[in-house]
Amino acid sequence: MMAVKELEIDTNKKVQLIIGTQEEVKWIDIDAYVANCQLPDFSFTPDGDFPIGNREKGYADVELRFNKRIGESGSVEIVELYGGPTINSIPSIASGKLRGNKVEIEKALSNYLKRCPENEVSIEEQGDLVIVKAKGVATHSSFPEKGVNAIWILADFLKELDLINNGAYYVVKFINEVAAGDFEGASFGLAKGNVYVNGEDMHKTMMAITFMETYEDGYKLFYNIRQTYGIYEEDIEEGFSKYSDSYGYTFKIEDYMDVLYIDSNKPFVKLMEDIYNDNTPWTSCFKLGHGTSYAKALPNSVYWGPVFPNEEDLCHEANERTKFDNLILATKLFSYYLAEVVLSKESLKG
Incomplete structure (x- = not known):
């Protein structure tokens, strides 16, 4: 300017x-x-x-809340659950605090890693608690299939334990039975495959759990959704309503934006x-x-x-950066465009 x-x-x-x-x-x-x-x-x-x-595809953040409840059976208690760090990226870290027999937890982990050597899970002691940590690979949540979801990995291991069926148990159960592996929202009736508008590709719905935390009254899970054309807010609400009773959660759509088409x-x-x-x-x-x-x-x-075809898009990834020469070229394009706009006597609005 x-x-x-x-x-x-x-x-x-x-x-x-x-x-x-x-x-x-x-x-x-x-x-x-x-x-x-x-x-x-x-x-x-x-x-x-x-x-x-x-x-652009649409956007939605959905928050699920699971109440704390007293378990009636099981020997290993999940005290806290975490995963993150942001709602719009696939989590590379997740952790759980457990109370139970450390030897049995170690044995379960050893057996799990033999079956799933590709998954990175570790444990450590913290007083009378056992901390379980899972590592994944972060990526932008619009392409969840390109990352490795640490929350999914954590839940996958935790199901191997004799868990006390408290509120956290139902969080893990929901992740394993409904969320894990579902990138397109098929479980929620949101999968439509690739959609086209006026011959232009709007791709398909992509979604995943991106954030998890423990708070005073229970546990929160956050879904980030990038919905395709023809999926609306009421469809998302209907989809998440399907499981609320059986897994004991309430939910609300925290943020919602429709698809963009110009x-x-x-x-x-x-x-x-x-x-x-x-x-x-x-x-x-x-x-x-x-x-x-x-x-x-x-x-x-x-x-x-500002990203050009000859460079990798590193948005929301480690060492996010751009090429200096491309930054200068982008600045030139913006300058040329603004000059043409202000010189034109036509509306240009269309």
């Missing part, structure tokens, strides 16, 4: 830079902007990758296509965003950059 301003050219449009600081949590700041400010005719957000993201023939989008084609070695096309960007926050918005 500064580069365009310093050109001192006659402008026909007002350009605003809107900065959101809560993209990874609830969008309280952007919601306040939408509620109280005049909205732009069109916009883009450098919150994804190139070429142009004119469609017609690729709109003038402001076609201008992006021209700028990209004229100034990069790649040919522009229109992409589906598997995650959620700020494009969902405003009407008539797409995501555009």
Whole structure:
């Protein structure tokens, strides 16, 4: 914006830079902007990758709460359960605090690792408790199949123990019987396979448990869902209602956003296509965003950059980074685009 301003050219449009600081949590700041400010005719957000993201899958966070309860049978008590660290990434760590015979727990772990040597599980003593730790591989929750879910691994081992059937027992039971291995929401009636809108791919619903914690009254599980076109909030609610009685949980949809779709023939989008084609070695096309960007926050918005086709998208992964030369190229594209927008006497809105 500064580069365009310093050109001192006659402008026909007002350009605003809107900065959101809560993209990874609830969008309280952007919601306040939408509620109280005049909205732009069109916009883009450098919150994804190139070429142009004119469609995105939906988004939902669902919180499940399991009450603490006194168990009536079993010999090993789950005292606490944890897994994380964030709701929008597949957990690489999970742990449980157990009370029971350490020798029996060690024996169960030894047998488990012989059958499942690919899973990384360990135990250690902490006073009269035994701490079980599971390790996985973190990845963005929009591609849960690319990671290894540590919460699933922890639950898979814990089922080998003679667990006291308290509230935590039902958390583990739910994970093993309903959640584990289900990336598309088939258990909840949310799996539709690949869906197409006007010939453009909207992919399929992807979902997984991403966070687990113990609180004063019980245990929480969080699902992160990236739903495809045709799956709505009421479908998610119906799906999670199926198991609430049998596993003893309550739930609420903490956050929900519909699918995004912007017609690729709109003038402001076609201008992006021209700028990209004229100034990069790649040919522009229109992409589906598997995650959620700020494009969902405003009407008539797409995501555009900053990740180029010649670099790996390391969003939410260890050592998140970008190439310096690509950062400069992205800056040039944004500058060229803004200059063309403000010079144009056409609406471009479409």
